[in-house]
Amino acid sequence: MNDPEKSDNTAFADEKELSPEATAAIGKARRSAGFAMGIMLLGFMAVGFAIVYRVMRDAPPPTIAASVIVPAGSEVLSSLTVDGTIQVTYRAGGAVMLAVFDSKTGELRQSTEIATQ
Numbered sequence: 001m002n003d004p005e006k007s008d009n010t011a012f013a014d015e016k017e018l019s020p021e022a023t024a025a026i027g028k029a030r031r032s033a034g035f036a037m038g039i040m041l042l043g044f045m046a047v048g049f050a051i052v053y054r055v056m057r058d059a060p061p062p063t064i065a066a067s068v069i070v071p072a073g074s075e076v077l078s079s080l081t082v083d084g085t086i087q088v089t090y091r092a093g094g095a096v097m098l099a100v101f102d103s104k105t106g107e108l109r110q111s112t113e114i115a116t117q
């Protein structure tokens with residue numbers, strides 16, 4: 001409440017116009033605080049990125065079947081892993097075959113004969 005005996009009609013006695021020097025000092029303090037907060041935000045982001053990188057880098061490798069079974073007496077020509085599969089090219093008798101195995105279980109998914117014309 002306002003004191004009725006006061007001659008001015010201000011709500012607060014400390015609300016006065018600031019001098020140009022005080023205004024400049026407050027502006028400089030605000031810029032310094034904004035700069036410090038920006039640097040701190042960049043630091044927090046860098047720490048967050050480092051944590052995510054470490055967690056993703058140290059993730060265990062995908063599991064791969066210990067063995068796959070090709071017919072007895074066949075000669076393996078090549079093998080590779082692609083998109084969750086193990087692809088084995090082998091020669092059985094006179095035919096060249098491509099066998100596609102599941103990389104997690106080692107189960108045969110598909111077998112195809114490769115023929116020449």
